[in-house]
Amino acid sequence: MKGEERRREIARSLGREPVSATALAERLGVSRQVIVQDVAILRAEGAKILSTNRGYVAAGGPRAERVFKVRHTDAQVREELFLIVDAGGRVEDVYVWHKVYGKIAAPMGIGSRREAEAFAEKIESGVSRPLKNITGSYHYHTVSAESEAALDQIGRELRARGFLAEGD
Numbered sequence: 001m002k003g004e005e006r007r008r009e010i011a012r013s014l015g016r017e018p019v020s021a022t023a024l025a026e027r028l029g030v031s032r033q034v035i036v037q038d039v040a041i042l043r044a045e046g047a048k049i050l051s052t053n054r055g056y057v058a059a060g061g062p063r064a065e066r067v068f069k070v071r072h073t074d075a076q077v078r079e080e081l082f083l084i085v086d087a088g089g090r091v092e093d094v095y096v097w098h099k100v101y102g103k104i105a106a107p108m109g110i111g112s113r114r115e116a117e118a119f120a121e122k123i124e125s126g127v128s129r130p131l132k133n134i135t136g137s138y139h140y141h142t143v144s145a146e147s148e149a150a151l152d153q154i155g156r157e158l159r160a161r162g163f164l165a166e167g168d
Helices: 002-014 021-028 034-042 074-086 112-124 133-134 147-161
Strands: 049-052 053-056 064-071 091-096 104-108 138-145
Touching: 002 021, 002 034, 021 034, 021 053, 034 049, 034 074, 049 138, 053 104, 064 147, 074 091, 074 112, 074 147, 091 133, 104 112, 138 147
Parallel strands: none
Antiparallel strands: 049 053, 064 138, 091 104, 091 138
C-alpha cells in the first residue's frame, strides 16, 4: 500500500472512538512510527486529528461535554488535570463566578499530560496564580470526552479524589 492510499485509510478509520497508532500499524502492515508520520502529514494537509492518551480521534465531530464544579489546592492543579486527561477528557476551559464581576472565563484546551504539565509548570513558576484563587478555590471546568460514559467516569474519579464541590 502506498503512502497516499494508507493516509486515506487512516483518515477514514478515525472517528469519535480513539484508535491507537499501534492498532493502525498492525492493520495497515507498517510500523507505529510510519503511522505517526502519516498523521503528521495529514495534519499538515489540514486534517483535524487529535491525539489522546487512548489514540487518535477525528476532531470537529460531536463530543460529549459536561461542566464540573471543583475545588482543590494550588498543589493539586497537576493532579486534577492529569486525572481528567488520563480518563480521556479534554479540559476546554476554566471559569469562576465572581460576586461582583460575574462569570470570568479562560480557555484551556488541555487534552494530554504534556499540556497539563506545561500548564502546571507555568502556575508553579509564579508567573500567575490560578483563577480559582479569587473565589475560595471553587471553579468550573467544561470537559469534553468521546462519550457520556467517559464523562461519568471522570466525574466518579473527581468525586473519589475529593475534587468535586459539595452538592455536585
